[in-house]
Amino acid sequence: MIEAENLTKRFGDTLAVDTISFTVNKGEIVGLLGPNGAGKTTTMRILTCYLAADSGTAMIAGKNVLTQSLEVRRSIGYLPENNPLYTEMGVVDYLKFIAQIRHIPRKKIKPQVKEMVEVCGLEPVLNKKIDELSKGFRQRVGLAQAMIHNPEVLIFDEPTVGLDPNQIVEIRELIKRIGAEKTVILSSHILPEVSATCKQIIIMNRGRIVASGTPEEMSGRARGGGVITMVVQGPVEQVKDTLKTVKKIKSFTAQGTEADGRTRFEIISTGEENINEDLFRMAAENGWVLSELHQETLSLEDVFQQLTLKES
Amino acid sequence: MRNILIIFRKELRIFFDSPIAYIFIIAFLAFSNWLFFRSFFIVGQLSMRDYFFFIPWIFLVFIPAVTMRLWAEEKKIGTIEVLMTLPVRNYEVVLGKFLASFSFVMIALALSFSLPLTLFFLGDVDFGPIIGGYVGACFLGGAYLAIGLFVSNLAENQIVAFIIAALLSFALFIIGEDLVLATLPNSLVPTFSFLGLGKHFVSLQRGVLDSRDVIYYISVIGFFLFLNTQSLESRKW
Numbered sequence: 001m002i003e004a005e006n007l008t009k010r011f012g013d014t015l016a017v018d019t020i021s022f023t024v025n026k027g028e029i030v031g032l033l034g035p036n037g038a039g040k041t042t043t044m045r046i047l048t049c050y051l052a053a054d055s056g057t058a059m060i061a062g063k064n065v066l067t068q069s070l071e072v073r074r075s076i077g078y079l080p081e082n083n084p085l086y087t088e089m090g091v092v093d094y095l096k097f098i099a100q101i102r103h104i105p106r107k108k109i110k111p112q113v114k115e116m117v118e119v120c121g122l123e124p125v126l127n128k129k130i131d132e133l134s135k136g137f138r139q140r141v142g143l144a145q146a147m148i149h150n151p152e153v154l155i156f157d158e159p160t161v162g163l164d165p166n167q168i169v170e171i172r173e174l175i176k177r178i179g180a181e182k183t184v185i186l187s188s189h190i191l192p193e194v195s196a197t198c199k200q201i202i203i204m205n206r207g208r209i210v211a212s213g214t215p216e217e218m219s220g221r222a223r224g225g226g227v228i229t230m231v232v233q234g235p236v237e238q239v240k241d242t243l244k245t246v247k248k249i250k251s252f253t254a255q256g257t258e259a260d261g262r263t264r265f266e267i268i269s270t271g272e273e274n275i276n277e278d279l280f281r282m283a284a285e286n287g288w289v290l291s292e293l294h295q296e297t298l299s300l301e302d303v304f305q306q307l308t309l310k311e312s
Numbered sequence: 313m314r315n316i317l318i319i320f321r322k323e324l325r326i327f328f329d330s331p332i333a334y335i336f337i338i339a340f341l342a343f344s345n346w347l348f349f350r351s352f353f354i355v356g357q358l359s360m361r362d363y364f365f366f367i368p369w370i371f372l373v374f375i376p377a378v379t380m381r382l383w384a385e386e387k388k389i390g391t392i393e394v395l396m397t398l399p400v401r402n403y404e405v406v407l408g409k410f411l412a413s414f415s416f417v418m419i420a421l422a423l424s425f426s427l428p429l430t431l432f433f434l435g436d437v438d439f440g441p442i443i444g445g446y447v448g449a450c451f452l453g454g455a456y457l458a459i460g461l462f463v464s465n466l467a468e469n470q471i472v473a474f475i476i477a478a479l480l481s482f483a484l485f486i487i488g489e490d491l492v493l494a495t496l497p498n499s500l501v502p503t504f505s506f507l508g509l510g511k512h513f514v515s516l517q518r519g520v521l522d523s524r525d526v527i528y529y530i531s532v533i534g535f536f537l538f539l540n541t542q543s544l545e546s547r548k549w
Binding site: 045048049050051052070071073074076078080081082084085086087088089090093097098100101102103129145 | 314315318319321322325326329330389390391392393394396397398399400401547548
């Protein structure tokens with residue numbers, strides 16, 4: 001449904017987006033994750049035809065964003081960053097304006113606005129002006145605006161930023177419900193946000209895609225490479241030989257021996273099981289003193305941090 | 313066409329949904345009426361010559377005030393991102409905005425019809441120059457609006473948009489004036505004289521609807537609206 005190929009966008013000297021490629025299939029909810037300034041918003045602006053990429057192509061529903069911009073814009077619903085709204089307008093007036101300019105047939109405008117009001121829970125604020133609304137309701141108006149023409153593709157730039165925890169849960173549920181039938185891209189710099197709603201995650205940093213996959217794949221990959229730190233007092237060579245016989249160890253490195261004969265090992269396990277027990281038993285059987293043993297489970301957060309802090 | 317109309321209605325609604333429109337109209341009428349009646353009682357002539365003499369200067373302040381927010385505010389609040397990612401063409405948005413602000417200024421101008429009406433009841437009036445004056449005011453207003461709209465798209469800040477638009481309109485208004493022409497080499501005089509917004513306004517005011525003046529104003533309006541459309545595209549670069 002969405003295909004981006006080698007998209008590059010430069011602002012002056014800074015590369016905002018650096019040759020990124022990705023595909024989003026129909027019916028998927030994809031999360032664009034990355035620290036501030038990673039290029040998420042620029043990527044979304046290219047997809048929505050607000051900006052043009054310096055090079056590379058993007059296709060949405062088979063249409064090119066550069067050459068078939070109007071068609072692309074017709075098939076997209078977009079919630080820009082910070083959810084800008086015409087604050088002088090009334091909620092209904094605003095939604096009607098969007099419905100009209102989206103060329104929804106005259107007869108269908110009323111029922112469509114009504115449906116959006118129901119879906120987004122806007123009944124309590126129907127007769128208000130947008131600048132009288134709380135942030136949560138404004139966000140819903142923004143979402144209603146993006147969905148009113150029933151688009152195939154929805155692009156949400158930080159849809160839950162600035163909301164309180166209850167509102168965040170509500171908006172997430174809303175997005176999940178929509179995402180059941182539509183293709184959704186949403187961006188965030190908050191991790192639980194993305195792992196709660198998205199089936200696919202793309203992690204961006206400094207304009208590049210540094211990782212992508214399902215949330216399970218990513219944290220699974222991290223767990224699969226779980227790192228255990230062990231500090232043991234014993235003959236180094238003998239310890240090494242014994243470690244080689246432990247099945248669940250993928251690899252290990254000795255990190256130097258201190259004066260009192262304690263050696264620090266970094267061990268990477270193969271599976272998800274806890275191998276602390278095996279290591280403890282090994283030390284006990286050989287009469288070595290185990291002075292430190294802990295597993296550093298890599299959560300999605302760690303993966304994110306590792307990937308995004310590495311280069312800076 | 314339909315999109316232009318929808319944008320037009322939205323812009324006009326924003327004008328009249330906020331107090332700006334009413335404050336503007338009241339201020340415009342108070343100001344222009346005062347200038348009219350001040351000389352009316354002194355000179356005692358049944359003409360609107362003085363009124364139309366002041367119009368370009370009143371417009372110079374009031375029209376940039378109408379146009380300054382049209383793009384600058386969309387950019388500041390960010391609604392331009394919603395607007396330009398809707399399936400609309402650039403020129404449709406530009407024309408919609410222009411026509412809305414034009415209608416608004418026309419409404420304000422129409423409300424000054426009490427002045428010719430007063431004259432009509434007082435005696436025998438030559439309506440030729442008055443009609444010519446109103447037509448000229450429409451065209452001049454349109455030209456100022458097109459300039460202001462273009463400038464508003466370049467500026468991030470409304471105050472900057474206001475000042476630059478007023479300056480640019482002022483410059484275009486005076487380049488045809490004799491004082492300016494006197495400083496120019498002879499070869500440039502006809503060009504500048506033709507380009508000046510003011511000269512054409514004066515000629516329309518005489519009550520003669522010359523096609524050259526009409527074509528001139530329409531090209532100025534068209535030129536700045538075209539620049540506006542192009543500068544909208546430039547955000548993508």
